Amino acid sequence: MHRSAPRLTRILACAAVPVMLVVAGCSSDSDGKKDEASSSSAAPDATKSEAKVATARFAELPEPCKSIASKTVKSLVPAAKTKNGTEGKSSDTAARGSCSWNGLDDNGVKGSQYRWLDVGFTRFASDQALGSGADRAGDDLKKQTAKAQAAESAKKLETAPLSGVGDEATTVTYDLKKTGEDFKYATIIARTGNVVVTVTYNGAGYAGSKTPSADTVLKGARMAAKDAVAAVAAANESKQSSPSPDASKSSGKATEKATGKATDKASGKASE
Numbered sequence: 001m002h003r004s005a006p007r008l009t010r011i012l013a014c015a016a017v018p019v020m021l022v023v024a025g026c027s028s029d030s031d032g033k034k035d036e037a038s039s040s041s042a043a044p045d046a047t048k049s050e051a052k053v054a055t056a057r058f059a060e061l062p063e064p065c066k067s068i069a070s071k072t073v074k075s076l077v078p079a080a081k082t083k084n085g086t087e088g089k090s091s092d093t094a095a096r097g098s099c100s101w102n103g104l105d106d107n108g109v110k111g112s113q114y115r116w117l118d119v120g121f122t123r124f125a126s127d128q129a130l131g132s133g134a135d136r137a138g139d140d141l142k143k144q145t146a147k148a149q150a151a152e153s154a155k156k157l158e159t160a161p162l163s164g165v166g167d168e169a170t171t172v173t174y175d176l177k178k179t180g181e182d183f184k185y186a187t188i189i190a191r192t193g194n195v196v197v198t199v200t201y202n203g204a205g206y207a208g209s210k211t212p213s214a215d216t217v218l219k220g221a222r223m224a225a226k227d228a229v230a231a232v233a234a235a236n237e238s239k240q241s242s243p244s245p246d247a248s249k250s251s252g253k254a255t256e257k258a259t260g261k262a263t264d265k266a267s268g269k270a271s272e
Contacts (some may be wrong), residue, residue, distance in 0.1 A: 012223045056126040056133030057193030063101035067231035077115045079105035111209025120198040133194025148172040148187040166190035166229045186221035199225040
């Protein structure tokens with residue numbers, strides 16, 4: 001009886017060893033699952049990258065005084081004092097530019113006709129903090145429209161959307177009396193991509209000459225606006241279609257390398 005006690009103790013001790021290993025194994029597996037669950041439940045902000053704003057469509061502006069076709073200028077301001085236009089000052093010509101034409105067509109006893117035409121461009125770049133160039137241009141279109149609507153002493157003011165000019169456009173028309181004559185005004189604010197084009201055209205009759213109709217002035221402004229929008233696209237076509245110097249060099253090197261390989265291969269076959 002006394003001799004069997006130590007032997008029984010040793011058997012129980014050995015039997016306990018697998019139980020401890022099993023427990024340890026379960027504990028380790030449980031910790032692994034916790035780590036895996038912890039890593040998979042990371043905060044969404046840590047796994048999602050911030051969405052990038054769309055790239056601006058246009059990188060260049062046209063030369064303001066060349067943006068309106070010469071035949072359009074001749075039609076709208078036939079007696080322009082400066083046929084090539086007067087360019088406005090700008091501290092950043094890549095972002096802003098303008099040009100204007102004006103003149104008095106004197107018809108003697110039949111009276112005279114005064115006309116004034118102005119075109120302005122504003123380009124907006126895409127910015128991660130401020131938004132895409134197109135969205136920023138859209139906001140500016142609203143601001144320029146509000147500015148045109150705020151013309152002092154304006155009468156018969158009307159605002160309407162305009163189709164067929166850029167991506168979106170608005171017209172603001174009104175009458176204004178100045179220098180003792182009744183003037184007809186038409187302003188068109190158009191957005192093409194990330195560029196806002198603003199065209200203002202006005203006119204009046206002097207010395208008994210009849211003032212142009214509101215429709216005539218609006219039609220003239222629309223003609224100039226279409227020219228200006230087309231000029232923005234034209235100014236960027238050469239940039240988009242011509243390969244960069246680096247791309248041309250890379251293409252040349254690749255062609256040279258391919259030609260060299262073909263020559264070596266042909267030489268090897270000839271020598272065989």
